[in-house]
Amino acid sequence: MTPEQKSRQNIDTLLIKAGFIVQNRDEFDRTADRGVVVREFAMSDGSFADYLIFIDGKACGVIEAKKTGLSLSGVENQSRHYAKNLPTNVRTHMDNELPFLFESNGVEIYFTDLRDKKSRSRRIFAFYRPDFLAKILREDTLRNRILSMPSLQMANLRKCQFDAINSLENSLKNYKPRALIQMATGSGKTFTACNFIYRLIKFAGAKRVLFLVDRNNLGKQTKNEFENFHLNDENRKFSEVYITQHLNTNTIDKDAKVVITTIQRMYSMLSGDEYYDEKDEEISAYENYKSENKSERIVSYNPNIPIESFDFIVVDECHRSIYGEWRQVLEYFDAFIIGLTATPSKQTLGYFSANLVSQYPLERSIIDGINVDCEIFRIKTQISEYGNTIKKGFLVPVMDKKTRLKYYESLDENLEYQKTDLDRSVVSINQIQTILECYKNAIFTELYPEREPSFVPKTLIFAKDDNHAENITRITREVFGQGNDFCKKITYNIGNAKPEELIKAFKTDPTFRIAVTVDMIATGTDIKPLEVVIFMRDVKSSLYYEQMKGRGVRTINPNDLQTITPNAKSKDKFYLIDAVGVSESKKTISAPLERKKGISLAKILENVANGDTSDDTLSSLAGRLVRIEANISDDDKTQISKILDSKTLGQLASDILDTLDVDLTQNLNNDEIIAKKDEVLKPFNKPIFRKMLLDLSQKSKLYIDDISPDSVINAEFNKNKANEIIANFNDFINENKDEITALSIIYNKDYKNRKLTYELINELNDKLKSNNLDSFQIWNSYALVKPDKVKNNAKSIVGCLTNIIQLVKFALGFDDELREFSSIANSRFELWKGRQKNKGIIFDEKQNEFLELIKEYIISNSYLDLADIQSFLGNKGGIFKAKTLFDNFENLLIELNQALVA
Structure with missing residues (x-):
């Protein structure tokens, strides 16, 4: 058979299995059955459609057939051509x-x-x-119904649940076939699923949803959650309106709207089995597959469970690696696939095409590899910490911050400035230069000692304002001895240049290494190659601080990173360079005050005078008042105080914010809130006060201290976070030493009576992750806090789960040094052989070869059971060979397990 003939034969078989009658042109009878497919049907332009589909005697579709192995996207125009050129004498479902x-x-x-x-x-x-095509011909499409779904209401949802559902529905509206929802353990994944499934059934007309669980007992819990789920828009439970079926037989209730089952039962059903034992569902498909080492599950078409049986598939705990061997079960159905997990793996993200519609929270995403964590490098200089004094009698450069006009002023008295005055009323050129030189010197010594010193890592510097950014930009070029293209300012004040074009260039241009900004790139900008974030401004809002830090968390493919930064290997973290104490200063949970950055103070004052009391306007006004107060003289403050009845601009700003505080206004009605705002805003009704504020905002004198030297006090990695991680790890051990089996065995040194298996260590690892702890982070933290006690780099422990044993032992004080398990196990192995030799037992070459294999298995898995010998060493003769090589092999194996791990 030719490839074309083989393809046509396969297509015919698939059509017949689906319930169609397939005819040649000379036997054409469109009424022969509900579904008829005719080969080589003549079209109006003289061409021939490979197959024309008839439902209930009317044409509704075409099939364009190509030879086996040919890709199909290029032939879509051909099938579309046939769809438009049906002869006028043929009955159709659409005109x-x-x-x-x-x-x-x-x-x-x-x-x-x-x-x-x-x-x-x-x-x-x-x-x-055919029945399905007949049905959907009579109704609007599922995807169109999704597009017209009503907006989601917050109701009793948590914000993370609301965001997850909203984002998921936006993904569905974009026809994305797969979506991943990441929610931390305990944040209500199943409750979230109940909500979006209900909406999809009620508003999108979903006929049925398949809910796949990892184990049968989880299916029962899920069914219970659905049955007790109260519908927000109806005073009824879900179970009173819709049928939820938890499969304990291999038959689907035709009226069920939600079908809950394990993936192994669904595979059994697709395979045509009439019975599947519930006991086989108590072990997860993932664990069962791993222990049995089976190959991929092959699925064939089952006409009793057609591909249109479900519109949506929800996969709970989808981080468990079921997609290699079980993915055909998922992809059998023509359904959107929605994953739920607390800990997405890279494989999970890959399966869902990186369509992670909801992340909650950032810490989890860092630990689970979605984003990278940061290390903090703190730089302290004399002037940054303690300010300085410019002695009187000198001519001091002064710049108008608005016009940038520079002039000189003679000081009649000493000008003493604090660190809080820096870059607000005084700029210290040497302070900026000292910080940047310290950073430059640390790049290839402290931060990236493994890189050859050619390309500076992509660096983003946060400045206090545009003038500060301007100074940093110019000094950076001087410090690094580079030109204009090396460092650029990206703020709202860059002339005719477009910020988005500069941002794009910063992402992709290898020459553009350092960007300086104020707020432009603080939030929402994805710059994957960014590896260093420098704070030369303090931030008091914790939310804003996290957003600013978040510019550096993005992961990037090593090849893509090397395209931008050729001397880099990979991005496994980013560095936060703290030059102002931003990582140490007290934060609030408030959002940034400034919400209308593009609007002038004059316009804001005009709007307030006209009666604008919106939250954004008043919040921005408060922010501007604080900025003005920070830059005016004591005489100006006295003048303000007279107008405001002894109040300062800061106190006025605080009064304004009180009117926006929900806690302070929760007992007031809308009229009372407006009245309160009007009372606070009375001063702004006076033109003289508005004019004074405008004058003061432009009266921005900036003294330039270009003679005072500065010096670095210290520059080192911040140990606060490392100590916090270690403390959390110790708390975790103390709280769970009796609950988690692996911890209990290590803590009680009970290796003789209980087996410290790979599965138990994996369980411990999962528990650590669910508590925002990660072995890599813990190891790094010990290396930072106790460098003399940590003998291996954290990178060397990646991929070997048994190193968790060493972490626990070190934390408990059982080991004086923290070394990777392989190093410990190899040493203990040699000691064990030495003890055997002292007993007169000397192993020959074949015995040593067999023992080496056992040792390597224990290093990777922590324990080798007698039952594992056959599967692990089957090609070496397995258990029979072991018993031939060694007398009393069972005791030898027990002894060796304990010798390497205990």
């Missing part, structure tokens, strides 16, 4: 064109429903049944 397009090479099938508002082809496992 203009046929709605259903299929392309197939006998192995792949792609389907497009032209009625979708954003029609897009998608791969399907098999052809739909």
